[in-house]
Amino acid sequence: MRRKKLTIFEVIAQNGAHGSTAFPADPMSRPRETAAGHVRIIGGHWRGTRLPVPDLAGLRPSADRVRETLFNWLQPVLPGARVLDLFAGSGALGLEALSRGAREAVLVERDPALAEGLRASVERLQASDQAHVVRADALAWLRTPLHGRFDVVFVDPPFADNLWDGALAMLAPWLNDDAWLYLESPPESPVAPGGQWQLHREGRTRQVRYALFRRRGDAAATLGTDSTADGAATE
Numbered sequence: 001m002r003r004k005k006l007t008i009f010e011v012i013a014q015n016g017a018h019g020s021t022a023f024p025a026d027p028m029s030r031p032r033e034t035a036a037g038h039v040r041i042i043g044g045h046w047r048g049t050r051l052p053v054p055d056l057a058g059l060r061p062s063a064d065r066v067r068e069t070l071f072n073w074l075q076p077v078l079p080g081a082r083v084l085d086l087f088a089g090s091g092a093l094g095l096e097a098l099s100r101g102a103r104e105a106v107l108v109e110r111d112p113a114l115a116e117g118l119r120a121s122v123e124r125l126q127a128s129d130q131a132h133v134v135r136a137d138a139l140a141w142l143r144t145p146l147h148g149r150f151d152v153v154f155v156d157p158p159f160a161d162n163l164w165d166g167a168l169a170m171l172a173p174w175l176n177d178d179a180w181l182y183l184e185s186p187p188e189s190p191v192a193p194g195g196q197w198q199l200h201r202e203g204r205t206r207q208v209r210y211a212l213f214r215r216r217g218d219a220a221a222t223l224g225t226d227s228t229a230d231g232a233a234t235e
Helices: 002-016 064-077 091-099 112-125 138-142 162-174
Strands: 039-040 052-055 082-085 106-109 132-136 149-153 176-185 199-206 210-214 232-234
Touching: 052 112, 064 091, 064 149, 064 176, 064 199, 064 210, 082 091, 091 106, 091 149, 106 112, 112 132, 138 162, 138 232, 149 162, 162 176
Parallel strands: 082 106, 082 149, 106 132, 149 176, 199 232
Antiparallel strands: 039 052, 176 210, 199 210
16 A cells, blocks of 8 residues: 555656755755765665765755764664655665664655656665655645654755755654654754754754754653763764
8 A cells, every 4th residue: 555655646746746855056055065976875784885966956965974973863763663754865864764774764855867866776775665765845745645654754955945844844744753853954054843842962064953853742762861961963
């Protein structure tokens, strides 16, 4: 049933949500941490696998150091998790999660070429039973009927397009009560997801502020503490 519904989403995307989650933008407005070419999966059973990164405006894969820090934070909750990568791009976040033990990942990407590249990566990894690529505008996709809830959500849109508020406003029905939310944003303009979320860890580089939040609720647990009071990391 899952594959059938995803096929329906792709039909919706092609008829009512044209274009890409990587909207055209001034390439100077969003510095790249990773040049066009490849990023690599850092850990897990696909460790070292390279994922292609085309030279497209607005496409900025998370840097290796940022992803390594993030997935160290998330590792205790990844085994068996259902993951949503809303602005998938190269797939570096969603596929890294699968490599480290997530049960399933849905990768949403509007750009046709990027979506095709994601499908090729999934096929090369022999992961079609776990990774589902949806070619759709992320905000339009969030308005479609639910087909299950997610444990971890990655929200890292093109910075110049300011899509955080629109995505965050529609996320709640898609999430489990104790879900985790990862956000990347410009370091000078950090995104606050609202009162239902509690900051768990955050860090900054010269290019990005990256932060992991836990959904508030009685079912929420806390990952292992670290040596800093607020869990911050700075590079």
